[in-house]
Amino acid sequence: MDLPLGPEAPRLAPGREHVVATVDEIPPGTHKLVPIGRYGVGVYNAGGEFYAIANYCPHEGGPLCSGRVRGRTIVDESVPGDAVTVRDDEFVYCPWHQWGFELATGTTAVKPEWSIRTYRVRVDGSDILVTA
Template identity: 50%
Template sequence: MATHVVGTVDELPPGSVRVVPVGRYGIVVYNVDGQFHALNNYCPHMGAPICLGRITGVATGDAPGQKGWTRDGEVVECPWHGWKFLITDGKSLTKPVQRIRTYAVEVRDGQVILEVAGNSEKGGAA
């Protein structure tokens, strides 16, 4: 298991995004309401860099004319075609059989630490 220091907790406040140059495409670390999550920086649809995607939520409505909003700040939208993925687990909201690979993130002594199994050198497969 390779570990990578992403930064300090203070450097990554809620809503922040940081790309770590690990693997072929990089890994994106998100702070969602104080919880850190990491996704491969590659949309499974057409390979867009997911780090450039808009962070959003999910529109809801149980009846015509009824509007709601949920999961604000927990969804990333692909910058090329608009596919939406949950930041927390990489699952696609657009096409549920698709997902983005996730990675473990921990906070140790005020440092945000990304954990990557296998070959994690820059340019290697992630």
């Protein structure tokens, strides 16, 4: 889904709100990489809620938005195997080492002090706007 953001891609100005897509361009369960900042920003639709995160894993600099989006596994002793997945499509996992980050907050359970940057997202009619 992601295309690399090469040097020829125009960068969006920081500190401003930008129309980055329409709601139809990012259906639930998908995302779009937009040219904001040095590494780009992934704009995600998780069940109709839109989130924007930096495309950079703080662990070793991996392209975070190339990773899979899924839920989080927790222990539940009342089910066979003691594990269940909760909060589907609310976490992105780095493709390099599988560190998981919450789309809404940018936090990770692996090393909470290494959270990722999130961006303000607003929907206006059919437009999705991100504040860079």
